[in-house]
Amino acid sequence: MDVITRNYGKKLMSLLAIALVTLAFLTTPVLAAKPPQWSYGGTANPTQWGKLSDDFTMCEFGKDQSPINIKNPIEDVPAKISFDYHPTPLSIINNGHTIQVNYAQGSTVSISGEKYSLLQFHFHTPSEHEINDRASAMELHLVHRNEAGKLAVVGVMLNEGKSNPLIAEIWKQIPNIGETQTISDRLINAENLLPSNKAYYSYSGSLTTPPCSEGVSWNIFVEPITVSEEQIATFTKIYQVDARPLQPINNRVVLLHH
Ligand SMILES: [Zn+2]
Numbered sequence: 293m294d295v296i297t298r299n300y301g302k303k304l305m306s307l308l309a310i311a312l313v314t315l316a317f318l319t320t321p322v323l324a325a326k327p328p329q330w331s332y333g334g335t336a337n338p339t340q341w342g343k344l345s346d347d348f349t350m351c352e353f354g355k356d357q358s359p360i361n362i363k364n365p366i367e368d369v370p371a372k373i374s375f376d377y378h379p380t381p382l383s384i385i386n387n388g389h390t391i392q393v394n395y396a397q398g399s400t401v402s403i404s405g406e407k408y409s410l411l412q413f414h415f416h417t418p419s420e421h422e423i424n425d426r427a428s429a430m431e432l433h434l435v436h437r438n439e440a441g442k443l444a445v446v447g448v449m450l451n452e453g454k455s456n457p458l459i460a461e462i463w464k465q466i467p468n469i470g471e472t473q474t475i476s477d478r479l480i481n482a483e484n485l486l487p488s489n490k491a492y493y494s495y496s497g498s499l500t501t502p503p504c505s506e507g508v509s510w511n512i513f514v515e516p517i518t519v520s521e522e523q524i525a526t527f528t529k530i531y532q533v534d535a536r537p538l539q540p541i542n543n544r545v546v547l548l549h550h
Pocket of ligand 1: 414500
């Protein structure tokens with residue numbers, strides 16, 4: 293073995309060692325960084341969420357959790373909610389927990405003078421919130437965030453009745469679990485998912501999925517919209533149940549804005 297070959301062999305060995313060490317370092321954090329799986333049934337069901345990760349402890353110990361049963365609201369000042377929604381290219385994600393539609397920048401809601409940008413909307417079945425002990429077939433969540441990072445969710449109850457044309461359009465394009473379907477030339481407007489009566493309940497709560505972070509402004513319309521039995525069935529064929537059970541209201545009050 294001449295010098296060159298020996299050096300080459302040494303080099304190869306040290307490269308291999310570096311590669312192995314790198315691989316070990318790379319694999320471990322990748323595995324560790326994988327977020328824990330949570331679900332609505334089985335061993336990772338909502339009663340276990342708080343134990344699945346140190347990041348999910350609010351799911352177990354939070355005192356301002358969502359959803360809640362909306363009851364005995366306090367009549368507050370008239371509704372101060374206004375929408376400035378614009379059309380967005382249809383982009384649907386089937387994320388393994390729900391069907392979600394992502395929204396392009398530029399659509400906003402103003403709640404009590406605070407402006408929030410619409411990020412996405414998604415669906416739950418049955419409804420997560422109840423109103424006077426009554427659940428709806430489904431619930432729509434329009435998720436917004438302001439510049440300070442505060443989240444505001446607008447909730448719409450979906451009862452069985454007439455079919456909703458926009459939901460019909462979305463349902464036609466649902467991709468497989470884990471996939472995204474984007475149809476750039478198909479514009480949709482979330483305005484078509486809002487009831488005509490803008491009276492709403494408001495309270496302070498949390499995300500209804502892990503990590504169950506609190507400080508979320510909840511705004512739920514009194515008036516439901518309708519979806520057909522067939523539209524409900526299309527969703528429940530993919531997600532039979534994707535609703536967190538009711539959480540205690542504790543010291544919170546629900547306001548009603550007419
Ligand atoms: Zn939701």
